[in-house]
Amino acid sequence: xxxxxxxxxxxxxxxxxxxxxxxxxxxxxxxxxxxxxxxxxxxxxxxxxxxxxxxxxxxxxxxxxxxxxxxxxxxxxxxxxxxxxxxxxxxxxxxxxxxxxxxxxxxxxxxxxxxxxxxxxxxxxxxxxxxxxxxxxxxxxxxxxxxxxxxxxxxxxxxxxxxxxxxxxxxxxxxxxxxxxxxxxxxxxxxxxxxxxxxxxxxxxxxxxxxxxxxxxxxxxxxxxxxxxxxxxxxxxxxxxxxxxxxxxxxxxxxxxxxxxxxxxxxxxxxxxxxxxxxxxxxxxxxxxxxxxxxxxxxxxxxxxxxxxxxxxxxxxxxxxxxxxxxxxxxxxxxxxxxxxxxxxxxxxxxxxxxxxxxxxxxxxxxxxxxxxxxxxxxxxxxxxxxxxxxxxxxxxxxxxxxxxxxxxxxxxxxxxxxxxxxxxxxxx
Numbered sequence: 001x002x003x004x005x006x007x008x009x010x011x012x013x014x015x016x017x018x019x020x021x022x023x024x025x026x027x028x029x030x031x032x033x034x035x036x037x038x039x040x041x042x043x044x045x046x047x048x049x050x051x052x053x054x055x056x057x058x059x060x061x062x063x064x065x066x067x068x069x070x071x072x073x074x075x076x077x078x079x080x081x082x083x084x085x086x087x088x089x090x091x092x093x094x095x096x097x098x099x100x101x102x103x104x105x106x107x108x109x110x111x112x113x114x115x116x117x118x119x120x121x122x123x124x125x126x127x128x129x130x131x132x133x134x135x136x137x138x139x140x141x142x143x144x145x146x147x148x149x150x151x152x153x154x155x156x157x158x159x160x161x162x163x164x165x166x167x168x169x170x171x172x173x174x175x176x177x178x179x180x181x182x183x184x185x186x187x188x189x190x191x192x193x194x195x196x197x198x199x200x201x202x203x204x205x206x207x208x209x210x211x212x213x214x215x216x217x218x219x220x221x222x223x224x225x226x227x228x229x230x231x232x233x234x235x236x237x238x239x240x241x242x243x244x245x246x247x248x249x250x251x252x253x254x255x256x257x258x259x260x261x262x263x264x265x266x267x268x269x270x271x272x273x274x275x276x277x278x279x280x281x282x283x284x285x286x287x288x289x290x291x292x293x294x295x296x297x298x299x300x301x302x303x304x305x306x307x308x309x310x311x312x313x314x315x316x317x318x319x320x321x322x323x324x325x326x327x328x329x330x331x332x333x334x335x336x337x338x339x340x341x342x343x344x345x346x347x348x349x350x351x352x353x354x355x356x357x358x359x360x361x362x363x364x365x366x367x368x369x370x371x372x373x374x375x376x377x378x379x380x381x382x383x384x385x386x387x388x389x390x391x392x393x394x395x396x397x398x399x400x401x402x403x404x405x406x407x408x409x410x411x412x413x414x415x416x417x418x419x420x421x422x423x424x425x426x427x428x429x
Contacts, residue, residue: 002217002331003366005031005102006093011081012052014045016395020386023093024104024125024136030402033384034358035367038398039377039421040388045396046370049388050336053368054223055079056090056107060215063195064109064117076109076117081395086110087120096213101126104136105214107197118194120144124211140202140211145194151185151207222330222365226319228312228341234291242330243323250319251294251307255284261327268325272318275349279314312341320350324357329364339373351379374418382408385417387426401426 006021006029021032040046051071058067068076080088087108095102108121124140139150187207191198202208203215226247233248239256240249257265273279281297281304295304296314307315320338323329339347358367371377377385382402391397401407401417407425411417420426 001098001364001366002094002096002213003032003034004092004094004332006091007032008089008091009049009052010089011084011086012055012088012090013048013079013081014390014394014396015048015052016081016084016393018049018396018398020398021093023091024102024127030383030400032366035355035369035380035384036386037369037371037377037380037384038386038388039371039426041390042372044388044390046372046388047336048396050223050334050370052090053221053332053334056092057218057221057223059107059109060197060200060218063193064119064197065195068117076111094214094217096217101129103210103214105199112194116195118145119197122147122198124199124214126210140198142189142191142198145191145198147189147198149187149189149202149208149211151187153209217331220330221332221334222323224323224333224335224338226316228315231315231319232308232310234287234293237286237290237292241328242326243319247315247319250315250322251284251292253322254282254294255292257322257325258284264325264327268321272321275317275321275346282318313343313346316341317346317350321353324353324364329357331365332368333365334368336370337372338369339371339376344373344375347373347376348379351376355379355384374422377418377421378416380417382411382417385426389427 004021006019006023006026008017008019008023009015010017019026020036022029038046038049051073054071055067055073058070062070067073068079073079076088087110089109090105090107092105093102094105103124103126106121106123106125107119109117110120112118119142122140122142123138125136125138127136141147141149189198189202191201199211199215203211205212223245225245230246230248231250235249235252237255238252239259240252241256243249243253254265257268269279269282272282278299279296280299283295283297283304285293285295287293294307296307296310297304316338320335323333338350342350354367354369357364382404383400385401386398387401388396388398407417407420410420410425
């Protein structure tokens with residue numbers, strides 16, 4: 001299973017400079033866990049962190065200018081941290097599977113001379129086989145839309161950290177002069193549109209398998225913008241394999257599961273009936289105008305209730321459990337405040353379901369959650385929880401609960417982590 005081992009974000013709204021997990025140059029830190037939760041008070045930047053993943057996904061799909069304006073973000077200047085003049089930067093440290101060598105992706109976005117956002121710099125790097133220390137070799141270097149890429153699964157160029165824009169341009173010119181002598185696998189590239197990510201274009205080519213894998217990894221992210229009202233809509237009938245980000249095709253996915261995975265779907269229903277008392281059967285029905293009706297049979301009632309009559313909490317739990325049972329699940333699932341609308345005693349069960357999915361033998365998806373509900377945090381371990389806070393300068397800071405020995409000791413003695421948070425043990429002292 002592909003997964004993010006570490007992430008660094010710079011100059012993105014309140015996230016002036018935060019790092020979660022391990023990066024290529026901070027190997028002494030622990031990696032992100034298969035399930036990660038970020039907690040904190042209102043206004044500390046949890047929604048911004050959630051949106052940062054959405055922004056990266058939107059950059060890949062539509063380009064950086066479109067991403068800056070999408071989902072009400074308000075453009076580049078509204079996104080760049082207040083008072084800062086540098087680029088918005090991201091660094092993702094990820095592994096395609098447990099045995100693969102980590103890859104680092106670096107992205108810098110800034111304004112061009114026309115004050116339009118563009119991709120200032122992109123880089124992918126990876127240590128070579130049997131190389132355990134030293135600088136990773138860059139196999140993609142793009143600066144102002146121009147650069148060089150190495151084909152295949154090996155080779156790259158040593159590029160030291162901290163080289164500025166002009167140094168990189170000189171390096172690219174040098175490689176261009178020496179390309180034929182240096183490697184037949186070297187390819188010089190120049191993008192037509194500097195507002196599109198290089199990995200979007202190069203990742204569609206068979207000769208760049210490492211870039212293709214990373215592109216597919218980000219393309220596969222699932223960021224939940226689920227709303228119960230969207231799930232209550234009446235879509236046209238027709239099975240659909242995957243739940244979309246808003247959940248308005250919930251009935252279509254049920255139709256697909258009924259047809260293609262009837263036994264597994266029945267197991268889902270049995271699981272839901274154990275977690276939400278009263279629900280005995282969930283099925284679909286076509287209306288005369290070929291729309292899809294989602295029906296819930298409640299114990300004690302002969303006639304079913306339709307999705308429009310079900311509570312927000314029931315629909316959310318059902319949607320989340322259905323998402324976890326996707327036959328080909330997304331590699332990365334990001335959910336903001338899953339506790340909204342749920343009975344508090346369901347939260348621990350939901351957290352356990354998320355962890356079971358993320359840490360199971362098949363390692364199906366890495367799950368990233370933001371929450372402010374102690375009952376949900378009660379089911380978590382210190383290494384799974386990050387505390388986001390606002391500093392005196394107004395920007396966010398983040399720390400891992402397991403970095404505090406006192407917290408680790410208290411949890412090992414049987415005190416729930418959420419209760420410690422409620423009692424202010426996790427807050428800055």
